[in-house]
Amino acid sequence: MANSANSSVSYVRTEMLPEQAPPVSEAGVVKWVRENLFSGPLNTILTILSLVAIYWVVSHVFQWFAYGIWTANSLSECREVRDALYADGRNVACWAVLSERWNQLLFGFYSADAYWRPVVALIVFFIAVAPVMFNFGGRKLAIFSAVSPFICYWLLWGGSIWGPILTALGFVLAWLAYGQITRQFGALAGIVASILVPLIYWRFGVAPLTGLADGILPIGIENIQSKDFGGFMLALIIGITGIVLSLPLGILLALGRQSDLFIINKFSVIFIEVIRGVPLIVWLFTASLLLNYFLPPGTNFDLMLRVIIMVTLFAAAYMAEVVRGGLAALPRGQYEGADSLGLDYWQSMRLIILPQALKISIPGIVNTFIGLFKDTTLVVFIGLLDPIGLSNAIRATTEWNGIYWELFIFIGLCFFVFCYAMSRYSQYLERKLATDRH
C-alpha cells in the first residue's frame, strides 16, 4: 500500500532535507548591514554622509590627539619637542599643559601641602551619601552623614576644630530643647524653642565658646581663604552644596505653591517666578554687586558663600517646579486616601504624597542637578577661578599663551563624566524604585 503510493506519487520526498544555512544576504553581518545601513536610498545616502563625516573628524583629530606631547614646560618647548620628534611637520596636541598645571586645574591656588584635605573631604562626602544613594549602611552611617558637612567644612577651610564642633552643637541643642519643651509646654512651644534656642546660641554663644575652647585645647589645621579655592574643587564644592541644599528648599517651595494658604501660596509663586525669570548670571552679578546694599551696613561676607546661596536659591526655584509637576501628577485619590486615614498635613506629605511625587520627578530633579553643576562655570564672570577661569589664567601666562583646545577638551571631558554619571545614576534609580513592573 505504502509502496504503491510511493511508486505512483514519485515526487513525494521520503526523508527530511537537512537544515540549510540562510542565504548570505539574510543572515549575520550582511543582513544587519542591509537592514540597518542600506535599507533604502535615503538611508544609504545618510550612511555614506555619516561615514564621510566620521572619517573627516577622525583623520583630522586622531593624529593630533594620539601623538600629543605630555612633558614640556611651555608651549614653545612643546613645539620644539614636536619638531624634534616628527619631521613631517604634523600638528599634535600639547597635553603637557595638563600635566604641568594638573594641580592648579584641580585645586586652584589651594596651598599645595594641603591637597589631601579636599580629597579626604570628597571621600567623606561619598561615604556620607552612600546610605542615601545605594541604600546600605544603616543607622550608624546615617549619624555619620549628619556630621559629615561639618567635617567637610573643617577639612576644606581649616582653622580651629572647635568652630564646626560648637556650631554643630547648635543642632543638638535644638533637638534637646524640642524634646524638653514639648514634654512640658506642648508641641508648638517645642517648635518655637527649637528654632529660637539655636539661633540665640549661634548668635551669642559660639564665638566666645570657640575662643574659650581654643584657649584650653588648641586643635586646628591651617586656615585657607576662599579666594584660594579654584579649579574643579570649586566647581564641586559649589555644585554639591547647591545640590544638597536646593532639594529640600525646592520641595518646601513646591509644597508652598500647592498650598491652600493664600499668603504662603502667593509668596512661593512670586519667589519661583522671579527667580526663574531672570538668568543666573544676573543673579550672580546681583550677589557680587548688590548684596552689600541689602545687608546691614558694615557687614561683608565671603563671595563664595554668596555664590553658593544664589546658586542654591536659583536651583531651588527650578526644583520647585519639577517637584510641583510630580505632586500634580499624583492621582487625587492619594491625597484623599491620606486624609481619610486621619493623617495630618505633614504626616500625609511625608508618608504618602512626597515619596511618590519625588519618585515620579526623579528625571527632572537629576536634570536640575546637572544644570546646576554645569552652571557653576558661570562664577568665572564674578571673579572666582573655576576651571574655565583657570584656563583663562593659564592662557594669560607667557608659557602657555595661545593654548586652547587641550584645556577645553580636558574641562569638557571632566564635566561630561560628572554629568553623564549623574544621568546614568538617575536611570538606575528609576529602575530600582519602579514598583509597577516586575
Add this chain to the structure above:
Amino acid sequence: MALIPDPSSEPFRLGQLIYDRRYRSMTIQVFAFIIIMAFLWQLGWNTVQNLSELGKDFDFGFLGSRAGYDINQRLIEYSNDSTHGRAAIVGILNTLLVAFLGCILATIIGVIAGVLRLSKNWIVARLMTVYVEGFRNVPLLLWILVIFAVMTEATPQPRDFREGGDASMMLFDSIAITNRGIFIPRPIWGEGSTLLVAVFFASLFAIWAFRRYARKKQEATGQILPVFWISTALFFVPSVIFYFILGGPVTLQLPELGGFNFTGGLQVRNSLIALWFALSLYTGAFIAEIVRSGILAVSRGQTEAAFALGLRPNRTMNLVILPQALRVIIPPLISQYLNLTKNSSLAIAVGYMDVRSTLGGITINQTGRELEGMLLLGVFYLVTSLIISGVMNVYNNAVKLKER
C-alpha cells in the same frame, strides 16, 4: 447620635488660634506675612541706609545722559553721543536678535537630530546620540568659548584672501569667512523697495489665508487642495514678478577686499556667530530629546490605524502623528526657547553687546548705578519670560485635549 457639640455655639477661646484647624491656618498666614514683611522691610531699610552712607540716591535719570561708549553691533542708529537709555535699547535688540536667530536654528537642528536619532540607520542614530549627550552634558559656556576659538583661531585672516593667499571666498565670491567675522552681501534698499516688501508681506498673508481656506474646505467636503505647491508659488511668484516690474529695487553689495580688511557687505561678527551657533547647538540637543519623546509618545497603534484606513505614510505623519506629537512637544519646546533667551546673557563670554553688556555692564560701570541698572535688567528678563510663558499658556489651552 450627634455627640460632637456644635463648635459655633462655644465661645471663642484664644487657644483655638493654635489648636483649631479652622483658625490655625489664619494664624500661620499672619505669622508668615509678618515675617516676610519684616524681612523685606529690613532689606529696604538696609538699602536706604547704605545708599545714604554712600551719598547715592535712587534715580533713573542716568538713562537720559550721554553714554560715551561705542557699541560695535547695532540694529538701530547709535553713537557714543547717544544716551544710556538708547544704549540699553540697542542691547535689548541685540539680545532679541540672537535669541530669535538662535530659536530658529535650534529648532531646525533639534528636529533633524531628534528624528534622526529615531532612525533605523545605526550609524546615524549613534552619531545623533553622541551629539545630544555631548552637548547636554558639557556647560554651554564652554561651547561658546570653543566655537569662538574656532571662529577666531581656525579661520583665515583677511589678507589670506589676496592674490596668492590660500583662502578663497565662497558662493560666487559673495561670502568670506575670516577671523574677523563672516562677510556676507548687504542688501541695498533702492527706490520702490518698500512696495516690494509690502508685496512680500501681502503674499505671506495670502499663504496664511489660503491655508485656512484649504483646511476649511477639507473639513467641509473632504477635498484636499495642493497646499504645498500653491504656498510655494505664492511665496515666490508675486515677489519675483514685482522685482522685475519695479526694475530691481534691491541690489546686493558684495564684500570686497580692500587694504587689510573687507569693505562693503555686511560683517557678521564672530561674537554673534559663536553665540548664535553655540546657543543653537546646545538648545538643539535638548530640543532633539523633546522631539524624540514627542514622537515616541504617540502610540504605535495610531500609525497602524492610519495605515489600516489607507492613508499614505506622509499623510499619516501630517494628519495623525504630528498633531498628537506636537501637543507633547510644544510646551517644553517653548520653555527651551525661554532658556535660550536667558542663556543669551552668556554673551559676556565673547563680548557680544547684549543688554547685559550695555545696560548691565558698561552703563553700570560708568554711572555707578548698580541698583537701578540691575533692577532694569532683571525687569527686562522677567517681562520677556512672563510674555513667553503667557503665550505658552494660551497655546496650551488652545491645543489641550478637549474631552467631551
